[in-house]
Amino acid sequence: MVNRVVFEEASTLKAIVDAVESLVGEASIKLDPEEGMGLQALDPSKTAMIQLILPRTYFIDFEVDQSNFYGINFTDLSKILKRVKAKERVELELTESLMKVTATDGYRKTFELPLLAGTPFEFKTIKVDYKAKARLDSDVIPNAIKDLKIIGSDVEIYIDSDKVEFRAESDKGKATISISKEDRALIDVWAEEPSKSVYNMAYLEKMTKPAKISEEADLELKTQAPLKLTYPLGGIEGAGITYYLAHLQV
Numbered sequence: 174m175v176n177r178v179v180f181e182e183a184s185t186l187k188a189i190v191d192a193v194e195s196l197v198g199e200a201s202i203k204l205d206p207e208e209g210m211g212l213q214a215l216d217p218s219k220t221a222m223i224q225l226i227l228p229r230t231y232f233i234d235f236e237v238d239q240s241n242f243y244g245i246n247f248t249d250l251s252k253i254l255k256r257v258k259a260k261e262r263v264e265l266e267l268t269e270s271l272m273k274v275t276a277t278d279g280y281r282k283t284f285e286l287p288l289l290a291g292t293p294f295e296f297k298t299i300k301v302d303y304k305a306k307a308r309l310d311s312d313v314i315p316n317a318i319k320d321l322k323i324i325g326s327d328v329e330i331y332i333d334s335d336k337v338e339f340r341a342e343s344d345k346g347k348a349t350i351s352i353s354k355e356d357r358a359l360i361d362v363w364a365e366e367p368s369k370s371v372y373n374m375a376y377l378e379k380m381t382k383p384a385k386i387s388e389e390a391d392l393e394l395k396t397q398a399p400l401k402l403t404y405p406l407g408g409i410e411g412a413g414i415t416y417y418l419a420h421l422q423v
């Protein structure tokens with residue numbers, strides 16, 4: 174049995190693979206004829222989790238007969254996709270033991286990658302009653318991290334009903350990135366109560382990969398609780414990449 178999915182542009186698949194590979198080298202995907210493609214993976218330190226949901230309508234072609242799990246070496250797949258141009262169409266064909274990656278842009282090139290044993294999973298919901306949420310331009314967080322890295326290795330994120338702030342402090346000094354309702358980069362903000370927590374900046378930086386393929390980022394907070402960061406994809410309902418990141422005890 175061969176299952177086949179087609180991405181219109183390699184740039185999308187590249188960013189998705191990079192988003193996963195930044196946290197885990199190997200993970201299982203689920204292909205389902207009704208649900209589409211899904212992935213859930215926890216990094217080895219159990220500090221961060223990534224969830225990917227791509228409904229079948231996200232793909233330009235989706236030929237899947239029955240639900241199955243496939244183990245993929247995302248590090249190797251990332252290397253393969255470096256040889257594929259951003260605008261090329263990419264087709265994935267998966268059997269029980271092999272994934273064939275075919276890129277098309279004037280001519281075809283095909284790579285074959287052995288599959289690992291697929292590990293079944295069920296999507297977990299992190300049980301946090303988030304008290305604040307902000308929708309930002311997707312480039313806000315990557316740029317904030319570049320600025321704050323000059324000062325420190327941890328970042329405090331704060332949200333109230335008027336603004337979002339990213340703060341860093343160390344013996345080098347202090348830095349604050351503030352985005353208010355008056356700023357174009359803040360699309361929407363809501364807060365039942367002001368919320369803030371501190372997170373590892375290196376982990377948060379890994380979670381900026383999808384900013385390349387998403388126009389927005391949804392940030393959800395509760396004081397002294399894991400962060401939830403979601404990137405909607407392709408304007409398709411339900412399609413997106415979601416991260417959860419454990420907070421630091423301070």
